[in-house]
Amino acid sequence: MTANQQHRSRSPLRVTVTRMTTLVGTGSSAEKWLTVTALSSSEEGMLVVRVVGEVDLATVEQLREHLHKHLPGAHRGMVLDCTEVSFLAACGIDLLVEFAGQARAERVTLRLVTQSRVVLRALEVTGVNELLPRAATVAEAVAQCSA
Numbered sequence: 001m002t003a004n005q006q007h008r009s010r011s012p013l014r015v016t017v018t019r020m021t022t023l024v025g026t027g028s029s030a031e032k033w034l035t036v037t038a039l040s041s042s043e044e045g046m047l048v049v050r051v052v053g054e055v056d057l058a059t060v061e062q063l064r065e066h067l068h069k070h071l072p073g074a075h076r077g078m079v080l081d082c083t084e085v086s087f088l089a090a091c092g093i094d095l096l097v098e099f100a101g102q103a104r105a106e107r108v109t110l111r112l113v114t115q116s117r118v119v120l121r122a123l124e125v126t127g128v129n130e131l132l133p134r135a136a137t138v139a140e141a142v143a144q145c146s147a
Helices: 003-009 060-073 090-105 117-126 138-146
Strands: 015-024 032-041 046-055 077-088 109-113
Touching: 032 060, 046 060, 046 090, 046 138, 060 077, 060 090, 077 090, 077 117, 077 138, 090 109, 090 117, 109 138
Parallel strands: 046 077, 077 109
Antiparallel strands: 015 032, 032 046
């Protein structure tokens, strides 16, 4: 019996995927978009939230709503993958800091994943680097949250 077959003989891994896309404005030049995909594993109690697009005044409330909706299901940890965030406004940074505080209060380990210069520079300039524990990759972040 292979390792994969052994895994199947135990309870199956259940993964739930939810996606939210927000499109703001009219006309191609005025459109801003944000896609949030949440991958949650009920067996692992781990949640990976992937954010793609611009986090600004037009999209931050939708992101806030999505994050707060999924936090209760992240028993072991939550990974916020911002690798494909193309713009991060001050309101988005405020949301990240607020959400990190809420995760700590609920004893949920939170890791931010990004290699985006846009996001890293915004975090550095505002001085919130130390408030948001980061990992280089999603796999590394999941391992840190699981430890």
